[in-house]
Amino acid sequence: MSAHSTYQPSSPFLKWLEARLPIMGLVHASFVDYPTPRNLNYWWTFGGILSFMLAVQILTGIVLVMHYTPHEAFAFRSVEQIMRDVNYGWLLRYLHSNGASMFFIAVYIHIFRGLYYGSYKAPREVLWILGVIIYLLMMATGFLGYTLPWGQMSFWGATVITNFFSAIPVVGDSIVTWLWGGYAVGNPTLQRFFSLHYLLPFVIAGVVVLHVWALHVAGQNNPTGVEPKTSQDTVPFTPYATVKDSFMLIAFCVVYAWFVFYIPNYLGHADNYIQANPGVTPTHIVPEWYYLPFYAILRAIPNKLLGVIALFASILILAFLPWLDTSRVRSATYRPLYRQFFWIFVAVCLGLGWLGSKPAEGGYVIAARILTAWYFIHFLIILPLLGLIETTKPLPNSITEAVLGKSAGRPSLKAAAASPEHRG
Amino acid sequence: MTTMSSAEPTRRDFLYIATGAVGAIGAAAAAWPLISQMNPDASTVAAGAPVEVDLSPIAEGQVIKVFWRSKPIFISHRTKKEIEAARSVDPSTLPDPQSDEARVKPGHDQWLVLIGICTHLGCIPLAHQGDYNGFFCPCHGSQYDTSGRIRRGPAPANLPVPPYQFTSDNKILIGATA
Numbered sequence A: 001m002s003a004h005s006t007y008q009p010s011s012p013f014l015k016w017l018e019a020r021l022p023i024m025g026l027v028h029a030s031f032v033d034y035p036t037p038r039n040l041n042y043w044w045t046f047g048g049i050l051s052f053m054l055a056v057q058i059l060t061g062i063v064l065v066m067h068y069t070p071h072e073a074f075a076f077r078s079v080e081q082i083m084r085d086v087n088y089g090w091l092l093r094y095l096h097s098n099g100a101s102m103f104f105i106a107v108y109i110h111i112f113r114g115l116y117y118g119s120y121k122a123p124r125e126v127l128w129i130l131g132v133i134i135y136l137l138m139m140a141t142g143f144l145g146y147t148l149p150w151g152q153m154s155f156w157g158a159t160v161i162t163n164f165f166s167a168i169p170v171v172g173d174s175i176v177t178w179l180w181g182g183y184a185v186g187n188p189t190l191q192r193f194f195s196l197h198y199l200l201p202f203v204i205a206g207v208v209v210l211h212v213w214a215l216h217v218a219g220q221n222n223p224t225g226v227e228p229k230t231s232q233d234t235v236p237f238t239p240y241a242t243v244k245d246s247f248m249l250i251a252f253c254v255v256y257a258w259f260v261f262y263i264p265n266y267l268g269h270a271d272n273y274i275q276a277n278p279g280v281t282p283t284h285i286v287p288e289w290y291y292l293p294f295y296a297i298l299r300a301i302p303n304k305l306l307g308v309i310a311l312f313a314s315i316l317i318l319a320f321l322p323w324l325d326t327s328r329v330r331s332a333t334y335r336p337l338y339r340q341f342f343w344i345f346v347a348v349c350l351g352l353g354w355l356g357s358k359p360a361e362g363g364y365v366i367a368a369r370i371l372t373a374w375y376f377i378h379f380l381i382i383l384p385l386l387g388l389i390e391t392t393k394p395l396p397n398s399i400t401e402a403v404l405g406k407s408a409g410r411p412s413l414k415a416a417a418a419s420p421e422h423r424g
Numbered sequence B: 001m002t003t004m005s006s007a008e009p010t011r012r013d014f015l016y017i018a019t020g021a022v023g024a025i026g027a028a029a030a031a032w033p034l035i036s037q038m039n040p041d042a043s044t045v046a047a048g049a050p051v052e053v054d055l056s057p058i059a060e061g062q063v064i065k066v067f068w069r070s071k072p073i074f075i076s077h078r079t080k081k082e083i084e085a086a087r088s089v090d091p092s093t094l095p096d097p098q099s100d101e102a103r104v105k106p107g108h109d110q111w112l113v114l115i116g117i118c119t120h121l122g123c124i125p126l127a128h129q130g131d132y133n134g135f136f137c138p139c140h141g142s143q144y145d146t147s148g149r150i151r152r153g154p155a156p157a158n159l160p161v162p163p164y165q166f167t168s169d170n171k172i173l174i175g176a177t178a
Helices: A012-022 A022-029 A043-067 A075-086 A089-117 A123-145 A152-167 A172-180 A187-218 A237-262 A287-300 A306-326 A338-354 A362-389 A399-404 A406-416 B009-036 B042-044 B080-087
Strands: A036-037 A234-236 B051-054 B063-068 B071-076 B109-115 B128-129 B134-136 B150-152 B164-168 B171-174
Touching: A012 A022, A022 A123, A022 A237, A036 A172, A036 A237, A043 A089, A043 A187, A043 A237, A075 A089, A089 A123, A089 A237, A089 A287, A089 A338, A089 A399, A123 A152, A123 A287, A152 A187, A172 A187, A172 A287, A187 B134, A234 A237, A287 A362, A306 B164, A362 B109, A362 B128, B051 B063, B109 B171
Parallel strands: none
Antiparallel strands: A036 A234, B051 B171, B063 B071, B071 B109, B128 B134, B164 B171
């Protein structure tokens, strides 16, 4: 990934291996030697946490499949069997179901970190778009997995989401029948969802490799948004970033364990402990918490097709962010106006999430419409305009100057004239 | 790769095009079964045959639910008041204009047969509820009247009437077109 490496094979075997497959050198260059900006804060530790969560989900998922039966007649019972009979089955299932929530908490922090510090701007557009693709795959995987216990929320969630495609004119109904493998959500649907739920995490892992590759080509952004210019501005990944990432990972795991051991069903729905019944829809149907803002956008629009389009547009618009934000300054630290709009945007997203959990009636719908409008205004009007009208604060000459003050920054002034895109 | 461009097609050009064409047709032929296998299989299609329902036990004002092709079918034995309510509105003022007469079989005005799936996102509406005392979808608040027509909410269309026919005065065959 990173071309230069000081890796020296320490044994004859490693020397032999390195000459045939330079994998240890690659690992060394990417995760030991790799120069990382010296000013990274804790918001930069969530990439590592996300990799960890992906590994946890794959591992717990693989063992759950050893006990789960993907069939409409047995799925619900096999999940109950995991909970009651399988050794530590309750723990493995709670790790997996709460793991999905923790995965999404981490990815939302990771995304908002990128939004605040302008991590999507040149030369990191491809890195950002790969991240949006991972996020989309995560949403698909989470949805497919939620169907598998075959509870009431599983069944009706699957029904509502697959019906999004019925909004497509002319061919919509045929597409939905094709997705279901029947005339309604049923056993064929469950079996294909299971197959895809098993597949997608490995696709995510593949895109994560591309994401990390792109990261190591462009280099990490940092809280100043100023590219590292001298070796003074960076520290080696190991031990500095490794230790910082590890500390935050363990802290994150404490929160994760708190959910798993003390409130394992807090983020779920009681209705999903009732077996799927194709004849009765639960009176209050809501998706998992991590989809709520998008669900609120869907319901805010009183037209079926436009509602579905708005829902998909609200996610896909993220992919165009590098070109919608016209400001050349990356970090919100030096963008006083953007910083305010960023926090308004965070509040709007949280507000949409709250509204998504409320029934679609009266004042809730009006509020959801206002916030939905603001969501799109933020991307389509505010971000392009801000770049043109905002007076940004002066940027520091270097990361070192930002961290240690002017005097320490002096030696790097000369290097600042060099191409900022060039990485050491 | 040929370095000179000639107007005359060569045997090499022919080989390129032939190889590409056979490859493309082969890829399409291989993709077809992979896509087609996801459609309903023969047993699902066979299980979608018409079902007969005896209407005689259904009391006036009662709505029953039967299944046809895994879809809930509402059979409503409507009261005079419900029929009047459905016929007192001008169909042209409705979001999905359709007269009540067009949604029932002539001479069987009291029997309303509907696919009980909300046309918004597929939830099952509740009978005798909502502002029009017809059907109300709990998921996203769509309101249907006593003829199953959409009156308010996000659903774009009326509850569809499945194909059915009266085989006698008290029996209907759902899934069969007369």
